[in-house]
Amino acid sequence: MKTFTAKGEKARQRLLDTAIRLFAENGFAGTSLDEVVTDAQINKRMVYHYFGSKERLYQEALSAEYRKLETLEAKTLLPDDPIGKVVEDLVSAYFSFLQANPEFVHLILWENLNKGRSLDAMEVQLSKSPLMERLVEVVCAGQKKGTIRKEIDSRFLLISLIGNCMVYYSNRFTLSRALGLDLADPKVLECASKAVADMILNGIKA
Amino acid sequence: MKTFTAKGEKARQRLLDTAIRLFAENGFAGTSLDEVVTDAQINKRMVYHYFGSKERLYQEALSAEYRKLETLEAKTLLPDDPIGKVVEDLVSAYFSFLQANPEFVHLILWENLNKGRSLDAMEVQLSKSPLMERLVEVVCAGQKKGTIRKEIDSRFLLISLIGNCMVYYSNRFTLSRALGLDLADPKVLECASKAVADMILNGIKA
Amino acid sequence: MKTFTAKGEKARQRLLDTAIRLFAENGFAGTSLDEVVTDAQINKRMVYHYFGSKERLYQEALSAEYRKLETLEAKTLLPDDPIGKVVEDLVSAYFSFLQANPEFVHLILWENLNKGRSLDAMEVQLSKSPLMERLVEVVCAGQKKGTIRKEIDSRFLLISLIGNCMVYYSNRFTLSRALGLDLADPKVLECASKAVADMILNGIKA
């Protein structure tokens, strides 16, 4: 079992952080180890010392970002809150998360374009999406109380939520150009968040 | 303007088709010209003859796929159709388009991850999104007739539509894994299409 | 199917010759492509153009040398020659071959140390050892005529012949040192050849 000294751990972390940034920016194929080690101010050999290969460095980077999903605990999700507030908070929280974690967004998208190969190889232990579990509770409660329509399937609702928000990042450039609207503009995103919340709320409420 | 003989034109087209396929699959950085020319059964020199560089080959591939958007004419968009039918047809048409054009989906996503650099460089003559224009008409008409809520902004509605559908492709692998649901399964996509149409319809109708 | 121009063929041959020399001298692992291309005055990229990999370059080198065995046709092997002359010519021919083809000797030995992996991978079509076939005839005829003992198995005889000669090359340095006798000295080899012929002749004759 390998162990690391404090100093080594710091170097390793610097390497990983740099890798996350560059892989997010340019993807796996578009990032060279030379760039990474230069930015991380470390010897190239160390990549192999700590990670074994570029592939595994990428996987660790992906995995580290992926775990950030767990921080999106959506604390606001209380079954007894009024449905309007819940949806609004939820959408707002998700937008904030994407905005605050651009590397997460990019790495997830690169990974999907790569058919999820690395995630498969890693067998990352996904923590069953806490957000999803809370959403199920809320929807269930809402349907019992009659505030949410019976047809709503919480799984598709979750996808809808993600899709409505994610699209502003995954298709930002093509959509901005097509609509003549800068989707990176905070004011636009503010409106978007409201529009999404409005759409979803009206879309699910009874 | 360059012209090509029939034989040359055929080779050029074979090259472009292969490029579209491979760039869609592996992105710009992940695709080598060697692969392309091997698959297209053409001499490498020809890439430079026809396109000048790898970059421009990529741009042509992207541009060719991008133009497919124009085929998504959404013929069903008639201002006088009942709003329910319009939404249903629209969502269904968009899903079908994405399903039928996986290379379009991938190239668009790669391009967005690359910050739209190539599209910018190309100054692609975007056909002002016919879908968008029709959608504006429909929404306008609906709002006049009182079947669509006044707050609905057709631009955000379009993004919502795209996001709701696109997410099944852009995040297919991570979502499939997180939800334990195969988003590539036609039956699942069928349900998804209905859920999306239902959500949007209820989300916009007055 | 790849074809080569005359000029290309020359470069390829220069590369192969250099490879034979260096692989024979230092083995596969001990030879770097940089050395090879420097000596062959060629660009490193060409190795991959012509051979695909270092491994395949090695295999071609091995294969080319291996085929030299076919030139050892032992024209002297006539069934009706007196047995003494046959053995003498045979041993002398084999010694001469080994002496004239040091690269053959080395490559064969490296290959055996590598457990014949490359030969296996190549499935080299061995021409059924013409030497062996002639030897069978001679031994057969000799046994019929009563000049060669009946127990002699021509297969083991061949191995014996090879072993008696090859050992002067495969174990030259350790034996020279152990016996205090320079086995590379032409005069010593002359004696060796006679001793081997004498030994084999007396070993097989009736």
Added chain:
Amino acid sequence: MKTFTAKGEKARQRLLDTAIRLFAENGFAGTSLDEVVTDAQINKRMVYHYFGSKERLYQEALSAEYRKLETLEAKTLLPDDPIGKVVEDLVSAYFSFLQANPEFVHLILWENLNKGRSLDAMEVQLSKSPLMERLVEVVCAGQKKGTIRKEIDSRFLLISLIGNCMVYYSNRFTLSRALGLDLADPKVLECASKAVADMILNGIKA
């Protein structure tokens, strides 16, 4: 003279054993220190602690194996034994030795391919080949008694013996393939041993 604690000595020995095995298998250039230390479950730094360099580790490995020759004492070599029995025992003993010490065989061959460089550098104190000395006695006695031909030179006889046996190992793979006969098969080796003894006996006896 360096001394080592029992624990250190054990580690050193483990390192040496592993080195012998791997150098025998892949040669000097084909073996990396990383492999060695991984297999020996030891820290890489220890190689330098105990041996100073890869080169010297190799030399120690070679030297250790080389000394095994001394164990080939050929106890059976008694001047008064009947010549037939002596030859038979000798050949059998040599075959057994080679069979029992594959690492010896390989290291000797690698070393010869490397022109005996390491042995030279080491100035290994070669124990004057006890086998050789006994053989001289036997041959001398035989020639006096008239059971062995006068022309026999015991040095060439020794080489012949070694060559006849060694060839089954040094050329195993190429010969097996050329003859369509598995030279690693114990039954084949049994026959080989008899054929060699027969050949040598008839080759030297008066």
Added chain:
DNA sequence: CATGAATGAGGTTTCATTCAT
């Protein structure tokens, strides 16, 4: 005695591109 950290040189291979015919 022993460990993990670190290094610089060099290994094989792949890249996009240009040349010559």
Added chain:
DNA sequence: CATGAATGAAACCTCATTCAT
């Protein structure tokens, strides 16, 4: 119009070795 030859830079990776603790 089309082909094979050729290139230099840079890719990923491995090497034997040294350092600091």
